[in-house]
Amino acid sequence: MKRELGTFERALVIADRHAPFHIVSVLCLEGAPSPQIVRHALKVLQNRHPFLSARLLQEKGRYYFVKLIEPGLPIHILPRWNDEHWENVAEVELGNRIDVSNGPLFRCTYLYDSTHERAEIILTLCHAIADAASTARLIHELLKACASFTDEKTVPVHGISPAPPVESSFPSAYRGLRFVLHTLRFALAQLVDEISYRIQTRGKRTPPLHQHPTRGHILSIQLPEDLVNSLSHRARQEEVTLNSALNAAMLIAVNRELYAGQQAPMRTFSFANLRSYVDPPLSDEELACYISMLRYTVEVEGGIDFWTLARDLHEKIYSSLKSGDKFVAAAMTESLIKMITGLKSFRMSTIALNYNGVLPIETSYGNIKVTGVHGFVSAYDLGPELSAQAQLFNDQLFWDFMYLDADMTRDEAIAITEEIRTILSHAVGK
Numbered sequence: 102m103k104r105e106l107g108t109f110e111r112a113l114v115i116a117d118r119h120a121p122f123h124i125v126s127v128l129c130l131e132g133a134p135s136p137q138i139v140r141h142a143l144k145v146l147q148n149r150h151p152f153l154s155a156r157l158l159q160e161k162g163r164y165y166f167v168k169l170i171e172p173g174l175p176i177h178i179l180p181r182w183n184d185e186h187w188e189n190v191a192e193v194e195l196g197n198r199i200d201v202s203n204g205p206l207f208r209c210t211y212l213y214d215s216t217h218e219r220a221e222i223i224l225t226l227c228h229a230i231a232d233a234a235s236t237a238r239l240i241h242e243l244l245k246a247c248a249s250f251t252d253e254k255t256v257p258v259h260g261i262s263p264a265p266p267v268e269s270s271f272p273s274a275y276r277g278l279r280f281v282l283h284t285l286r287f288a289l290a291q292l293v294d295e296i297s298y299r300i301q302t303r304g305k306r307t308p309p310l311h312q313h314p315t316r317g318h319i320l321s322i323q324l325p326e327d328l329v330n331s332l333s334h335r336a337r338q339e340e341v342t343l344n345s346a347l348n349a350a351m352l353i354a355v356n357r358e359l360y361a362g363q364q365a366p367m368r369t370f371s372f373a374n375l376r377s378y379v380d381p382p383l384s385d386e387e388l389a390c391y392i393s394m395l396r397y398t399v400e401v402e403g404g405i406d407f408w409t410l411a412r413d414l415h416e417k418i419y420s421s422l423k424s425g426d427k428f429v430a431a432a433m434t435e436s437l438i439k440m441i442t443g444l445k446s447f448r449m450s451t452i453a454l455n456y457n458g459v460l461p462i463e464t465s466y467g468n469i470k471v472t473g474v475h476g477f478v479s480a481y482d483l484g485p486e487l488s489a490q491a492q493l494f495n496d497q498l499f500w501d502f503m504y505l506d507a508d509m510t511r512d513e514a515i516a517i518t519e520e521i522r523t524i525l526s527h528a529v530g531k
Contacts, residue, residue, distance in 0.1 A: 102151050102263055104265075105164065105266075106157075106229065107266020108434070109266070109268065109390065109392075109393075109434050110164075110266060113228045113229040114201070114229055115435065116228075116481070117199075117229075118442075119481065119483070120481035121196055121481070122478070123195075123226060123227055123478070124226045124228055124477070125478075126223070126226070126240060126475065126477075127187050127223050127475040127476075128224075128473075129472045129475075130222065130469055130470065131218065131469075132470050133220030136178045136213055138250045139209075139211050139247060140176055141250050142246035142247045145242075145246045149242075149260055151168060151261065151262070152166060152206060152263060153172075153207055154169050154205060155172075155205065156169055156202060156203055156204025156206065157202060157204070157206070157227075157229075166230070166263065169204050175205055176208070176209040177211070178213060179213070180214070181214040181219060181221065182212075186221070187221040190210055190212065191477060195477055199225065199227050206226070206227035206229075207225060207227065207230075208225045209222065209224050210223040211223075224236075224243075231389070232392045233457045233490070233492075234376060234385045235386070235388045235391075237460050237462060238385040238386050238461060240474070244463075247469060248466035248468075251468060264383060264388070264389035267379065267392075267431055268428075268432050271380070271428050271432075272379070272380050280428075280432075284429050284432070287426055287429040287430070288433070298368070298398055301365070301366050302365060302366060305365045306361075308486045308508075309448075309507075309508070310445070310448065311482050311505070311507045315505045317479060317503055318480075318505070319477055319502065320514050320515065322502075322518050323497045324498040328525065332346060339408050340415075341415040342418075345411050345414045346525075346528075347454055347456055347491055348452070348454050349414055350521045350524045351487065351517075352367050352369060352410065352452060353407065353410065354517045355451060355487055358513060358520060359486065361403075363403075364400065366398050366399065368396055368450035368451050369397055369451065369452045369453060370394050370449065370452070370485065371418055371454065371455075372394055372395070372455045372456075373393040373395060375392060378428075385461070393430045394431075395421055395422075395430050397418060399413055407524055407528045408528065441483050448483055448485065450485045451487070452485050452488065452489070453488040454490075455489070456492070457476070457490065457492040457493075459492075460492050462474055464495050471494075474492065474494045475490075476501055477490060477501055478490065480504060481505075486504065486505075487508075487509075489502045489503070
């Protein structure tokens with residue numbers, strides 16, 4: 102295999118060259134399999150998915166995924182100290198680069214307590230080979246393989262061909278001259294938004310730039326089933342998505358805690374899953390990065406009505422996606438990342454949220470019980486002040502936050518998450 106990277110994949114590699122930028126997923130288990138079983142299961146996945154047996158080759162200014170002749174299995178087994186041990190390991194993983202030149206493009210840490218059969222699988226993936234949908238599917242396959250080995254069953258391995266770059270599968274309406282016209286319209290709209298943002302934020306706080314190295318940290322909360330159900334019901338009544346509601350809560354909480362409630366335009370990144378929109382559609386079982394990053398600017402103040410902001414944001418996102426901006430944004434991400442990392446004069450946004458919906462992960466695989474699923478993407482100095490991954494699992498919302506110690510203290514981050522809880526509870530009358 103020697104497959105050239107597409108424009109969106111190159112953007113993620115450029116971001117990683119500036120600062121470590123990859124996916125870290127954490128599975129919390131009871132009735133956990135032995136380390137040897139996890140090794141076997143990982144090897145099954147590596148044999149099935151070509152990008153897990155690859156490295157990155159830079160040749161004459163181009164990047165390629167190249168298959169390793171004898172790929173090693175990068176797994177580390179560590180004794181599990183306590184229920185919080187995984188948080189420390191995940192933070193270290195987020196800050197440590199994957200050696201993409203030598204590969205493989207992933208690694209795994211297994212925290213195992215043989216006495217109580219509790220464990221955490223911490224899976225780190227190069228972002229250029231995986232998105233949220235394929236990562237969740239990969240986790241399902243891993244746990245299924247672990248259960249099969251535990252039951253001493255034969256695990257059949259069906260290899261998958263490497264997925265092509267996302268832009269090579271854009272619909273016909275987003276190719277050729279028509280795509281150029283879409284791109285010009287999108288670029289003009291972005292320019293107008295940028296000018297307006299600069300004018301309106303004069304003399305006001307904006308996401309700060311940092312001159313010194315800063316470290317990323319994580320923080321996780323879970324919203325209970327009753328609150329999630331009430332919020333989902335109310336969101337349907339208000340005709341907004343849960344993604345827009347969660348985004349609105351983050352924006353208001355950050356405005357109140359870090360911006361003193363001042364009225365100002367604030368920016369969020371939302372993410373579109375392109376798998377069902379490309380031609381032909383790409384299934385979740387194919388490991389690849391088929392997403393688009395879209396930035397939206399909304400007016401926020403500490404006392405703003407929650408549902409008013411959620412509707413405003415929903416209308417912007419809906420209109421943008423309907424007009425095909427998700428394809429143009431994916432194609433332009435490389436230029437955006439090059440500009441941001443080259444100029445180093447502004448941050449990408451105030452917040453970013455990737456809402457993944459209901460995870461295709463079961464609560465049990467044979468004797469293995471899954472008690473929690475967490476997802477993180479590395480925070481870095483030119484990224485959002487607060488970024489997050491949110492997903493529904495076992496009727497709860499697992500909400501994982503990433504922030505830099507130069508942007509906020511641990512107490513400030515906790516205050517923001519508690520404010521988010523309060524905002525959402527008040528929004529549904531609890």
